[in-house]
Amino acid sequence: MKRIERKSFGLVILAVTAMIWGGSYIFTKVAVESLPPMLLASIRFGIAVVILFPLSIRRRGSFSTVSHRNAALAGLFGITFYFLFENYGLTMTNASDASIIVSTAPILTIILYDFVRRRFDLFEYVGGFIAFSGLFVIIYSGSFSEGSSVSGNILSFGAAVSWAAYTYFYEKIHNSSIWTTLEVMFWGLLFSVPFAITEVFVFKRPVEFSRSAFFGVLFLSILASALGYILWNKGITLWGGKAATLWVYTIPLFTIAADIVFLKNSPSLLFFVGSILVGLGMVVVIIREFRQSAPLRDRINQ
Template sequence: MTKILQNMQVKYSPTLIANILIFFTMIAWGTSFISTKIVIAEVPPFTIAFIRLAITSCILWPIFRKYEPTTHLNKAGTRRFAITGLLGITIYFCFENIGIKLTTASNASLITSVTPILSITLNMLFCKARLSLCELLGVLLGIGGSYLTITANGALDTASNHFLGNIFVIGSMISWSFYTIFSKKQQSNNSDLAIVTYQTLFGTLFLFPFAVTEYQQWHLFSFSALLQIIYLAGVCSAACYFLYIYALKILDVTLTTIYLNLVPITGVITGYLVLDERILPSQLLGGTMILSAILIANLDKLLKFFRH
């Protein structure tokens, strides 16, 4: 896959390719909330995460060994990948799956809108990043759009049966924000494929003890649930994690995390179509504002691209 992307860069702008790939990634991740909600009716949350990431590991490892047979981990690399695997895989999926079980798929996807605020703040604190005027305007507009999609006419769903789920989803977003920052720092010494593969392996390893605690709930699940898990593993994890890391290398953290706002848009739409969950006019307006934020934040890079 790395060679394919390199060949595409010869013909097209790397920035354009990265924007297209990150767009596809966010659409896929938006649908993952619905797939998880469907599967979680049959399979407990930690077990879903473990099976999903175990399949992902089985996909990534042979590909990694084929294209990078001489790559090996040292002690420092092992520690770094263990930390990012814990943050972006283990903690993230444990919190997210529990949250999706307790709240609606649409509500869970909408809460992901807080991620850009968290990631950009952490990037400024830990990486001393500075925002351009276009990026700042994009972030502010994205925050406004996120507020409309989260609050649903000014009132976030904090009913007793959903509130705890919302808290877990927010926890998963905090973990993801730290994962994004630390993964960015790993790219100077590691290939995209190595990063995704080792993170997934460590994350899956750490998930196993959590899955074992649910052994009393283990039973055979339907073929439909299996197909959903394969989609989550092959597309939403194996392919999309690689594309996310690749785009993170080309785009900065600000632009990449603003794209995460596409996740709630996709989640709300697919939640309505598949699960018959309600969409409010304010949420549609918020989605429009978020799309506009992405364009504004990319304005500098888009102008440079068209000038060339």
């Protein structure tokens, strides 16, 4: 395949992945009305693990003890804690607010890396300040928007923090194979099950396997989890990590469109003001990141 064809193919892959992950907020929002949030996460990744196992068994590499530890931590933060915050957040706020707030995760990731390496950049923090000003406006707008709440928006921010930690530990594994993805999902599933059991048997949260929940689980497990991660990793291979990361910022666009069309939610004026500020802050950070010569993984280990 020629270079231009590979780039075009990678572009299509990343766009499809962004659309799938943008739609995942809508399906999660609908599914958590019938299933407890962590039971939904456990079922979702249980099915994804079953799908990925036969695809990855022949591609298993040799991992060190440190790699296994980082995979476990990536699963804890990127799956268990992330979906603990996101799924519970979506029971209190709308999908559009949640997707915009979670899309600040790359900025939080950069801040985390800077803290670890103790090397700080003024432009990154100017962009971060602008983005978080917008984030505050969106969270605050939950007091006035129908279907939104400050509590749900704060939980969504917890998901963004968890994703930043996930990215840090996943990058330290130095392996992007399907088997690595499977191991991270397995650890995340393992840590999530106790929460699901607690929801059902201790807090007696109702479980209703409705038609909407059934289709939601299918979409989230097969498309958003199994296929989504495979496509994302392939897109990174064809475009590179930094260029691929740009597509994270397009996810809210697909979520907002789906939220308006399918759930009939109309974002408030404050939401749009906050979204513009978040977007401006992200642009500043993106421009600065692309001017940096060292890849993200190299920066972690500096």
